[in-house]
Amino acid sequence: MSLSLPTQLFVDGKYCDSASGKRTPLVNPATEEVFVEVAAAEVVDVERAIDSAQAAWEGGWRDLAPGKRTEILFRVARVLRENLEAIAQMERLHIGKPIADARDEAGLGARVFEYYAGAVGRVCGETIPVARGGFDFTLRQSMGVVAAIVPWNFPFPIACWKAAPALAAGNCVILKPASLSPLTALKLGELAHQAGLPPGVLQILPGSGAKIGDALVAHPLIRKVSFTGSTEIGRRIMEMSSRDLKRVSLELGGKSPNIVFADADWQRAAESSPMSVFANTGQDCCARSRVFVERSVFEPFVEKFVAATEKLVVGDPAKEETQLGPMVSAAQRDVVEGFLADARGRGSRFGTGGGRPLSRGYYLSPTVLLNVGIGDRCWKEEIFGPVVAITAFDDEAAMIREVNASPYGLSGSLWTNDLSRALRVARAVQSGVLSVNSHSSVHVEAPFGGFKQSGLGRDLGMAAMEGYTELKNVYVAA
């Protein structure tokens, strides 16, 4: 298929250059070659886009009948579905995502629009009995203009799961994609407009977060900042938002556990667990990067885990059979290789991996680390690459203490066939998401987000849509 790549900002329902004319070159991580240049927004572009979004909100989007908003969002989903292949190919090009995964994620984005199209009108108030004779009710009202700032690891689905509930709740959205991955966000803006979203309701501003982030977050017309990315930038956004008490939701880093008890189907756990950490080449906030295995099955578990890891197909993201593509950039691979050097220096044993499997592209082999110390960087810090540490445990309570010692609390898996234990441990693990006898973390209908330094607020489900509203109480005297 011939693929036409977006190269400009998307503001006021059309593509346009940035005021400065500056552009960012995009590198295909599988070939290390620049394949396109995309306009980079500056502060003046941010201000123009916010003014136009505010005008679109006041000019009709906030007051649109729910049925009309539903109709438009369903049309957006349909146009996205008609363009899934183009979206998937763009995702592959800019971040090296294996094409089969990119197709699934493009479909997930469309599904998110379908879900929230159906949810318009479901976020509603209640009547409350208060003083005698009076009448009290609550309203869920849209906020105004929302800034959505998204990362490069799941660019399209995360853009959709912020934009769709915010739009469904009657807000206008300024979407800032990561500098490495602007193509699919721009395509979302274009297709949503083609499907009937009025100009100004969804604006897409690629550009450096370091240059335009503060202007976006600090702007007085931005009522909420919905951010997914690193804990460091999330903290900065929260600090800046505190100045005028903007609403924030933050989906941040993780260091998620994968807990395997000896009573579980540990063979199935061992075979499925490599993709719970190595999918997306480990660049996943939910990556189960610390595996706790009950000692009696530790050795055979590790043997099976390593064998399953060595079978993973690493290679060209354009090929259907590829499971792991390159890392997103040379810089990201350098960061991960720094972690591996640290592990070597501390005497960790490498069950497999640790090197570069291909000479071209930012590839790194999936790597299994054994006997990592609990004080080591690889055990404590988010690596955001294809690296896992596996350890043995003897005592359930001590294991849970170590799981919860992490400052993060995003996701996790728990493998056991003992129902009481499953319920006990699921309650005790401090994380926003947990799956039992599975690795699934994301369901469009269910809330997704973290405890502790993994974030604040929730994406997905009805919880996300409520998070894009203000709650008003009205009392009418009799």
Ligand code: NAP
């Ligand atoms: P990042 O460096 O924090 O960047 C995320 C976004 O923030 C990008 O669009 C970036 O723009 C922008 N940004 C950078 N500086 C900013 C500033 N001063 N003000 C406002 N925005 C700014 O994170 P990343 O490296 O792209 O993504 C990896 C991180 O995201 C990991 O920690 C991962 O765990 C986390 N993540 C969390 C979830 C979750 O749901 N919990 C999901 C996915 C990823 P530029 O690209 O232009 O720098």
